[in-house]
Amino acid sequence: MLLLRPRSGVIEPVSVEAGSYFTSAQIERARAYRRPQLVLFAASAAIETAALAWLARRPPQALRGPFRRPVAAAGAAGAVLSLGLAGAQLPLGAISHRRAKAVGLATQGWGGWALDVARARALGAVFAGAGGAGAVALIRHRPSDWWLSGSAALLGLAVAGTYLSPVVIDPIFNRFEAMAEGETRGDVLELARRAGVSVGEVYVADASRRTTAVNAYVTGLGRTKRVVLFDTLLDGDFTRDEVRLVVAHELAHVRHRDVPRSLVFMVLVAPAGLYATAQLTEALAPGERSPAVLPALALAAGAVGAVVGTIANRLSRAVERRADSFSLEQTGGVEAFIGFEKGIVLRNLADPDPPRLLHTLMSTHPTTLERIGIAKGYEAGAR
Numbered sequence: 001m002l003l004l005r006p007r008s009g010v011i012e013p014v015s016v017e018a019g020s021y022f023t024s025a026q027i028e029r030a031r032a033y034r035r036p037q038l039v040l041f042a043a044s045a046a047i048e049t050a051a052l053a054w055l056a057r058r059p060p061q062a063l064r065g066p067f068r069r070p071v072a073a074a075g076a077a078g079a080v081l082s083l084g085l086a087g088a089q090l091p092l093g094a095i096s097h098r099r100a101k102a103v104g105l106a107t108q109g110w111g112g113w114a115l116d117v118a119r120a121r122a123l124g125a126v127f128a129g130a131g132g133a134g135a136v137a138l139i140r141h142r143p144s145d146w147w148l149s150g151s152a153a154l155l156g157l158a159v160a161g162t163y164l165s166p167v168v169i170d171p172i173f174n175r176f177e178a179m180a181e182g183e184t185r186g187d188v189l190e191l192a193r194r195a196g197v198s199v200g201e202v203y204v205a206d207a208s209r210r211t212t213a214v215n216a217y218v219t220g221l222g223r224t225k226r227v228v229l230f231d232t233l234l235d236g237d238f239t240r241d242e243v244r245l246v247v248a249h250e251l252a253h254v255r256h257r258d259v260p261r262s263l264v265f266m267v268l269v270a271p272a273g274l275y276a277t278a279q280l281t282e283a284l285a286p287g288e289r290s291p292a293v294l295p296a297l298a299l300a301a302g303a304v305g306a307v308v309g310t311i312a313n314r315l316s317r318a319v320e321r322r323a324d325s326f327s328l329e330q331t332g333g334v335e336a337f338i339g340f341e342k343g344i345v346l347r348n349l350a351d352p353d354p355p356r357l358l359h360t361l362m363s364t365h366p367t368t369l370e371r372i373g374i375a376k377g378y379e380a381g382a383r
Helices: 024-057 070-102 110-141 146-168 183-195 240-255 258-284 291-331 334-348 356-362 368-382
Strands: 176-178 201-205 216-219 226-230
Touching: 024 070, 024 291, 024 334, 070 110, 070 291, 110 146, 110 291, 146 216, 146 258, 183 240, 183 291, 216 240, 216 258, 226 240, 240 258, 240 291, 240 334, 258 291, 291 334, 291 356, 291 368, 334 368
Parallel strands: 201 226
Antiparallel strands: 176 201, 216 226
């Protein structure tokens, strides 16, 4: 994080109060929705952790074998384990979806939701099966240093996944259309020229069939690099200046090569992360080389991933602050920036000022108040 953090181009935020931009009723409504959703998330994580801990301590005979083909058995076990954990968490996911529908955030009916869940679980089972087979193969052939080969494999998969995801994975869940000629596309191209970046293609995702929430992101590498805007951003509720700010923010990620830099972060942390995972797995399942090692491995990977994720989130927040600063410098739209931040809090039912510990552990973006503070800081400097 220290190596990759932005060293310039970040505007220092001014301290602002939530009450200056949101009413008490607006803040309370967001918290009344978000806090139970967080409880559901924590309960889901607790179910997964408890199930993996129980299986790691008492692996069923079906995982112990003996197997004529242990690697193939590990692939099957990984897929079944993924599906089993997903099934245990499904009721909480249904409650979460029902709550989102009740407040108007989710637009998808139960049939569409179930289809999306089935697609996601099937995809997860495929990845878990392949991961389980690969992990057991490495552990059996290189029991003392499998994490070294695993790091190389993980990095290769990360690069391949980043390149292929926009054209292979994402279309499973959404339809993407190249942005039609018009005012918004013209603004995108004009801002890209001003920023000195090659934007690749700009796509619009049909997010409205699932949610009323607003988002935009940059994804892909090389020929698959693209900026994606949710169609909810373009539905008329936001002004042209507000949309331009969002586009400028995403172009900042292109200009600063934030997607490739995220892969560099993985290069730096993967070996140590997998070494720690290997040590914890061995402590949980000493000497285990069969598919029975998979619950312990998954539990260890989750624990290490939580630590690495907290560090990655801190880096992400710094990168997002730089992108916010860049968007203001490119457009000068202070009022539009603040208006958009207020708008998406109300639209997405987001907490503008979440608890500090929760924000530190889980948030990839600055708080809404911090982002408004960046706009006020820019305004003060510009004057």
